[in-house]
Structure formats: C-alpha cells, structure tokens
Amino acid sequence: MKHATTRQSGIRPGAPAMASLCLLLAGCGGGSGGSSSVCIQNKGSDTMVNVAQAWAEQYKRVAPGVDVEVSGGGSGVGIAALIRGTIDIANASRDMKPEEIEQAKKNTGKEPKKFIVGYDALAIYVHKDNPLAEISTEQLADIFAENGATIRWSQLGVTIPGGQDEIIRISRQSSSGTYEFFREHVLNKKDFKLGSRDMNGSKEVVELVASTPGAIGYSGMGYNEPGKVKMLRVAMRKGEPAIEPSVASTLSKKYPIARALEIYTLGEPAGEVKSYIDWIFTDAGQKIVEESGYVPLPAEARKK
Numbered sequence: 001m002k003h004a005t006t007r008q009s010g011i012r013p014g015a016p017a018m019a020s021l022c023l024l025l026a027g028c029g030g031g032s033g034g035s036s037s038v039c040i041q042n043k044g045s046d047t048m049v050n051v052a053q054a055w056a057e058q059y060k061r062v063a064p065g066v067d068v069e070v071s072g073g074g075s076g077v078g079i080a081a082l083i084r085g086t087i088d089i090a091n092a093s094r095d096m097k098p099e100e101i102e103q104a105k106k107n108t109g110k111e112p113k114k115f116i117v118g119y120d121a122l123a124i125y126v127h128k129d130n131p132l133a134e135i136s137t138e139q140l141a142d143i144f145a146e147n148g149a150t151i152r153w154s155q156l157g158v159t160i161p162g163g164q165d166e167i168i169r170i171s172r173q174s175s176s177g178t179y180e181f182f183r184e185h186v187l188n189k190k191d192f193k194l195g196s197r198d199m200n201g202s203k204e205v206v207e208l209v210a211s212t213p214g215a216i217g218y219s220g221m222g223y224n225e226p227g228k229v230k231m232l233r234v235a236m237r238k239g240e241p242a243i244e245p246s247v248a249s250t251l252s253k254k255y256p257i258a259r260a261l262e263i264y265t266l267g268e269p270a271g272e273v274k275s276y277i278d279w280i281f282t283d284a285g286q287k288i289v290e291e292s293g294y295v296p297l298p299a300e301a302r303k304k
Contacts, residue, residue, distance in 0.1 A: 037065040038272045044078020044091035045177050046201045047120060047220040048261055051292040052091055058288060059279060066272050072201065075177025082264055083107055088273050090264040093120065093177035093220070094184075110267035117280050118261040119295035121245030122181065123221040123231040125170075125209045129161045134233035134242035137186050137256055143216065144169055144182075145190040153214065160213050169196035170205050170217030178202065181259055182218050221245050222293030250295045261294060 042052055049072035056068035078090035083104045096104075096112055104112050124140065126132055132153075139156065142148040150156065152165045171192060172179040183189060199205045205219040210228040224231055233242035236256040249255035269277055279285050286296035 038067070040066065040068045040089065040273055040276055041087040042068055042070045042089045042091065042263075043073065043081050043087045045075045045093045045261070046072040046203075047075075047093040047178055047222070048091040049201075050222065051118070051261075051289055051294060054288045054292060055280060055285060058284065059276060062279060062284075063272075063275070066276065068276065074173065074175035075180070076175035079264070082112065082266060085266065088265065088269075089277075092262045092264060093259060094180045095262070096264060104266065108266050112264045112266060113268055115263050115265075115277060115280075116260045116297070116301070117263055118286070118289040118297060119250050120259055120261055121221045121250045121255045121295070122178065122218060122257045122259055123224065123245045124234055125206055125217050125219060125224075125229045125231060127160075127209060127213045127215060128228055128230050129213060130158065130230060131160075132156065132158050132232060134235060136235040136238040136240070136242070138237055140186050140234075141188065141190070143167055144171070144192055144196070145187040146193050147190075148193055162213055164214035166214055168212050168215040169193070170208050170212075170215050171196040171198045172202075172205065172218075173198050173200055178219065182257075185257055185259075186218075220294070224293060247290075247295045251298065261289075 042056070045052075049070065052068075052070045056070050059066065059068055075090075075092040075094050078087065079092060079096055079100055081087040082090040083100060085108045090112075096114070101112055104110070124135060130153075135156075139150065142150040151167055153160050153167055154165050172182075174180075183192065197208065199208060199217075202219045202223050205217040206223045206225055206229055209215045209217045210225055221231065231245050233244050234256055235242040243249050243255045245255055245258075250258040263277070263280075265273060265277070268274075281297070281302045286302065289296040
C-alpha cells in the first residue's frame with residue numbers, strides 16, 4: 001500500500017472514511033490468489049512492531065480467513081495514517097495528542113478509541129562493560145536535553161574501559177512515540193541536544209549501544225540483549241532509590257519511566273477488527289506480550 005501524502009488528509013467526514021476502511025478490510029495485497037477474505041491494516045509504533053507481528057502470526061491460526069498486515073515506522077506514522085483513515089489500527093507507545101484527535105474527527109467523522117494492550121518499562125541502555133549501574137532522570141536530562149552540561153562519563157564518576165570518555169547519545173527519530181515519551185517525561189518537554197545519533201528503530205538503538213562502549217540510549221525493554229548491553233536502574237531524582245526495569249516495578253508504578261502500549265481505532269471497532277482486538281486481551285494474546293519482553297495486563301484490567 002502506498003503511503004498517502006499530507007495533501008490527502010482533507011477527507012470529508014462520514015462516508016469517505018467508512019469507504020476507505022471497507023476497502024482496507026476487503027483483502028491484503030500479496031496474498032496467494034487473493035484467497036484471504038479480510039485484511040486488517042495495522043501500522044505504527046516500532047516499540048510494538050515485534051509483538052504486533054507475533055499477534056498477527058498467531059491470529060492467522062485462530063482465524064485463517066483474516067490477515068493482519070503489520071508495518072512500523074513509529075507511533076507518529078501510525079497515528080498520521082489513522083487520522084487519514086487509511087488504516088484500521090494504529091499502534092502507539094504514546095498517547096494521541098488533543099490536536100491529533102481533533103484532526104481525526106475532522107477528517108473521518110469518528111473519534112479515536114484507545115485500548116491499552118500492555119506496558120513497557122522504557123529502559124536506559126549502556127554497553128555491557130560500562131561500570132555504571134544506575135542513573136536518575138535528572139542526570140538523563142542533563143545528558144540528552146538542550147543546554148545539558150553532562151557530556152563526559154567522568155562527570156558521572158565513570159571510567160569506561162578503553163578510555164572512551166565522551167558520552168555518545170543514541171536517540172530516536174522525531175516520529176517515534178518513544179522519542180516523544182522520553183522528551184515529555186525525562187526532558188520535561190525540552191528539546192534534545194544536537195549531535196545525538198538518531199536511529200530509525202528500537203532494535204537499532206540497542207544494537208548501536210552494544211557495539212559502542214561510550215554509548216547510552218533508550219528503548220523498550222523488549223529489545224534487551226543480555227550479555228551485550230546493560231539496562232540501568234533508574235531513579236526519579238539523584239539520591240532517591242533507583243528501580244530496576246521489570247514486570248513487577250512496572251505494574252507497581254515504581255519504575256519512573258514506565259508507559260502503556262496502546263492501539264487506536266476510529267470509533268468503536270466492529271466486525272473482524274473488534275474480534276481481533278478482543279483476542280489480544282485473551283490469555284493467548286497477552287502471553288505474546290510477555291514473550292515479547294513486555295508486561296501483560298493484569299487479569300482485572302483485561303476484563304475492563
């Protein structure tokens with residue numbers, strides 16, 4: 001499916017958006033002889049792309065007549081496509097902004113509906129040989145934010161094996177929900193300092209940290225590579241207890257930069273889209289969240 005341009009955002013409320021969704025649900029491209037009866041278009045968060053692909057593969061066994069076509073690109077990319085009415089489900093590792101919700105209503109006549117499908121402890125990664133064990137969000141802001149003064153590991157009392165002292169900042173592109181979340185909750189909405197290495201995907205952040213002794217980066221905990229990188233304990237402020245990113249600390253809300261993993265639809269989902277989302281909340285769907293390295297919803301939250 002070709003990406004729509006921003007000029008295509010002026011969809012009239014009501015019927016055109018419904019027509020677009022009907023076309024989406026008619027069938028996926030690339031199928032064998034067009035045998036698939038229904039296709040659900042799912043786009044967005046790179047943090048969630050692995051779990052979304054695993055959901056799609058497993059759901060194909062549950063509902064053989066339904067294909068879920070998954071693509072990443074970042075939360076902003078998925079939300080933009082939802083606003084245009086060109087996908088059925090947007091994956092997001094951040095909340096939709098009020099102006100995005102209003103634009104979706106204006107374009108499609110439908111208000112986006114949010115579903116929380118799991119949780120993530122946004123992890124701070126350093127090279128496996130980095131002796132640092134913990135960091136505060138204040139220190140992170142001083143490393144990553146514009147006008148932040150921390151540019152060398154020695155300023156944190158750290159000596160990197162091999163003598164690398166410059167802090168190499170690994171970040172994400174601005175269309176990433178992880179970028180937006182980090183900017184809002186760690187940098188307090190300040191701009192990022194220029195000169196970071198901005199990666200297209202969550203996996204690429206961790207891979208670059210793993211190969212760069214002086215690097216520090218942020219990414220979903222589902223991308224952890226034990227033995228190659230290290231996830232730091234995080235404190236809200238220097239001197240406060242630093243918390244390890246884990247299932248328990250995320251559910252207890254003790255980990256200071258935990259976040260929800262979300263999917264959005266235009267209005268209340270119906271038909272095969274509703275059936276698919278209902279399945280995500282089952283034990284089978286939530287087991288995939290856990291197997292992907294994230295935090296499944298507690299049983300009481302699934303009922304809601």
